[in-house]
Amino acid sequence: MNLIFVTQVLDREDAVLGFVSRWVRGLAGAAGRVRVLALEVGDTSDLPGNVDWVELGRTGAVGRYLRYRGAVRRAFSEGFDGLLTHMVPRYSTLAAGWARRAGAPHYLWYTHKGVDGRLLRAIERVDGVFTASEESLRVDTPKRIVTGHGIDADHFDVARRAFSDGPGASGGGHLLSVGRLTPAKDPECVLDAVARLRAEGRAVELTWAGGGLAAGDVAYEARVRSRVEELGLAGSVHLKGAVPYTQIPALYAAADLFVSASRTGSVDKVLLEAMASRRPLVSCNDSLSPLLAGDPDLAPWCDACSFPEGDGATLARRVGAWLDLDGAERVRRAEALRGHVQREHDVDRLMARLVQTMSAGGARS
Numbered sequence: 001m002n003l004i005f006v007t008q009v010l011d012r013e014d015a016v017l018g019f020v021s022r023w024v025r026g027l028a029g030a031a032g033r034v035r036v037l038a039l040e041v042g043d044t045s046d047l048p049g050n051v052d053w054v055e056l057g058r059t060g061a062v063g064r065y066l067r068y069r070g071a072v073r074r075a076f077s078e079g080f081d082g083l084l085t086h087m088v089p090r091y092s093t094l095a096a097g098w099a100r101r102a103g104a105p106h107y108l109w110y111t112h113k114g115v116d117g118r119l120l121r122a123i124e125r126v127d128g129v130f131t132a133s134e135e136s137l138r139v140d141t142p143k144r145i146v147t148g149h150g151i152d153a154d155h156f157d158v159a160r161r162a163f164s165d166g167p168g169a170s171g172g173g174h175l176l177s178v179g180r181l182t183p184a185k186d187p188e189c190v191l192d193a194v195a196r197l198r199a200e201g202r203a204v205e206l207t208w209a210g211g212g213l214a215a216g217d218v219a220y221e222a223r224v225r226s227r228v229e230e231l232g233l234a235g236s237v238h239l240k241g242a243v244p245y246t247q248i249p250a251l252y253a254a255a256d257l258f259v260s261a262s263r264t265g266s267v268d269k270v271l272l273e274a275m276a277s278r279r280p281l282v283s284c285n286d287s288l289s290p291l292l293a294g295d296p297d298l299a300p301w302c303d304a305c306s307f308p309e310g311d312g313a314t315l316a317r318r319v320g321a322w323l324d325l326d327g328a329e330r331v332r333r334a335e336a337l338r339g340h341v342q343r344e345h346d347v348d349r350l351m352a353r354l355v356q357t358m359s360a361g362g363a364r365s
């Protein structure tokens with residue numbers, strides 16, 4: 001199969017979508033040729049010779065549509081015979097007619113708890129929808145294909161952490177959260193937990209990697225920074241802003257524990273990246289407990305890794321319990337978490353499955 005892959009950004013350094021470049025490498029290993037259609041193209045130095053790309057640009061809605069239409073039609077005329085769109089249902093809706101006329105299998109990748117008319121229209125037009133978990137596509141449709149996520153475990157193979165033993169060193173530790181600085185990620189809940197832990201005498205610190213995207217996010221960042229000052233955490237909380245994807249593993253290497261108060265639902269890939277980095281984690285993501293419960297090695301830790309949305313007090317207790325564990329026990333659990341990602345969410349295995357499924361499924365008549 002020669003595959004057209006449509007995404008927002010193709011740039012291995014991008015703070016949010018840098019992983020897409022690794023997905024494209026995986027697709028290229030399973031397909032004959034891959035052509036990426038992206039709104040933005042940056043650093044593509046890691047891509048193999050059987051990959052090319054078209055930058056569509058973000059400006060001008062009508063012009064962008066015309067460029068997209070022309071790029072899809074041209075790709076089909078040049079022998080590309082499969083279409084996979086990434087996360088934006090409208091990409092599929094707009095391209096459905098061209099894919100059908102070309103007799104090309106047409107699939108969407110979607111992982112988000114949000115459901116709207118654009119998603120429902122896209123599902124009607126595609127041959128199948130790949131998603132990471134049952135919770136990642138909350139539409140009851142026979143077109144849903146649950147595959148697991150695609151994580152580059154090698155990229156996150158940071159040094160094994162020599163965790164301190166229990167409540168020594170004032171029960172301290174370095175916490176990490178990775179995600180856009182928006183209300184949906186609920187950084188204020190994490191700040192509440194850090195303040196509670198420090199009030200107990202624990203020398204904890206927090207690094208937050210991620211900035212805002214929308215115009216309103218600037219005001220929200222100011223609100224978060226103000227909250228840091230109000231809680232007396234100015235020396236203990238480090239807001240890094242957007243961090244290139246290639247630099248994220250170094251942040252995991254410096255962390256003792258990963259925390260996430262995100263309310264976005266579905267299997268958040270940053271949780272799996274933390275696991276691949278051998279970092280214990282605590283999250284309110286409602287897909288985490290089913291993921292852990294499905295693995296006999298991880299099932300006993302479901303409660304230890306979870307807390308209710310917005311509940312900073314419970315988050316603080318969960319973090320404290322992890323920090324109080326014997327260091328050797330934390331290492332054992334961290335290795336088990338990484339092993340799960342390697343078995344169930346390997347990026348090359350996932351990309352091969354996507355291509356194989358598309359090749360075998362064909363297009364609807």
